[in-house]
Amino acid sequence: xxxxxxxxxxxxxxxxxxxxxxxxxxxxxxxxxxxxxxxxxxxxxxxxxxxxxxxxxxxxxxxxxxxxxxxxxxxxxxxxxxxxxxxxxxxxxxxxxxxxxxxxxxxxxxxxxxxxxxxxxxxxxxxxxxxxxxxxxxxxxxxxxxxxxxxxxxxxxxxxxxxxxxxxxxxxxxxxxxxxxxxxxxxxxxxxxxxxxxxxxxxxxxxxxxxxxxxxxxxxxxxxxxxxxxxxxxxxxxxxxxxxxxxxxxxx
Numbered sequence: 001x002x003x004x005x006x007x008x009x010x011x012x013x014x015x016x017x018x019x020x021x022x023x024x025x026x027x028x029x030x031x032x033x034x035x036x037x038x039x040x041x042x043x044x045x046x047x048x049x050x051x052x053x054x055x056x057x058x059x060x061x062x063x064x065x066x067x068x069x070x071x072x073x074x075x076x077x078x079x080x081x082x083x084x085x086x087x088x089x090x091x092x093x094x095x096x097x098x099x100x101x102x103x104x105x106x107x108x109x110x111x112x113x114x115x116x117x118x119x120x121x122x123x124x125x126x127x128x129x130x131x132x133x134x135x136x137x138x139x140x141x142x143x144x145x146x147x148x149x150x151x152x153x154x155x156x157x158x159x160x161x162x163x164x165x166x167x168x169x170x171x172x173x174x175x176x177x178x179x180x181x182x183x184x185x186x187x188x189x190x191x192x193x194x195x196x197x198x199x200x201x202x203x204x205x206x207x208x209x210x211x212x213x214x215x216x217x218x219x220x221x222x223x224x225x226x227x228x229x230x231x232x233x234x235x236x237x238x239x240x241x242x243x244x245x246x247x248x249x250x251x252x
Contacts, residue, residue, distance in 0.1 A: 161212020
């Protein structure tokens with residue numbers, strides 16, 4: 001390889017990989033790629049299901065960020081992401097916020113719309129009060145430019161966000177010793193089955209992940225704006241452009 005080729009290779013290879021990691025099967029590569037936005041943003045290994053955290057650190061992170069304190073909590077966390085997540089709330093709240101802007105609803109009408117959202121959510125088995133707050137938070141986020149980094153129109157579903165989090169939490173679960181790789185990849189395969197029918201490409205998946213991330217932040221009505229969303233949209237772009245990206249080697 002010549003000097004110029006070597007230089008090009010150095011600058012085009014921007015993603016972190018774990019040296020000495022075992023080869024992944026095609027199914028494992030596809031599953032791990034669901035979590036690639038997190039990996040690109042946080043410099044996590046693209047080729048291994050680990051956060052490279054020691055067991056104690058991983059356990060502490062799981063307790064703080066996921067309320068997982070031991071193996072007994074693992075199944076509940078996986079079940080939440082695979083069967084609920086945030087996509088159900090988004091399916092109710094997203095269209096309601098769009099309608100609020102299209103109909104140019106004022107404050108009083110928006111409050112009435114929030115009540116409608118709560119009723120619709122409750123009818124779907126969701127927490128109506130939480131949905132109401134989420135509507136107001138997502139609406140506030142839109143008003144202050146919180147959707148400016150997101151694709152327009154917004155995705156119909158943010159199941160990408162829930163699927164990616166299956167991979168992300170699995171990295172910690174493996175590092176903490178709460179599950180082995182075989183168990184983690186079996187659950188990740190279910191996340192793949194959830195996500196693939198919802199999108200036509202990795203780009204669509206990435207756009208939906210970012211929308212889901214911003215939507216999650218808007219659940220805090222007092223601070224609905226995701227100040228870090230730019231990091232994730234940038235990571236998504238890099239995955240669509242950098243030649244060593246798993247999104248360019250693993251077909252959607």
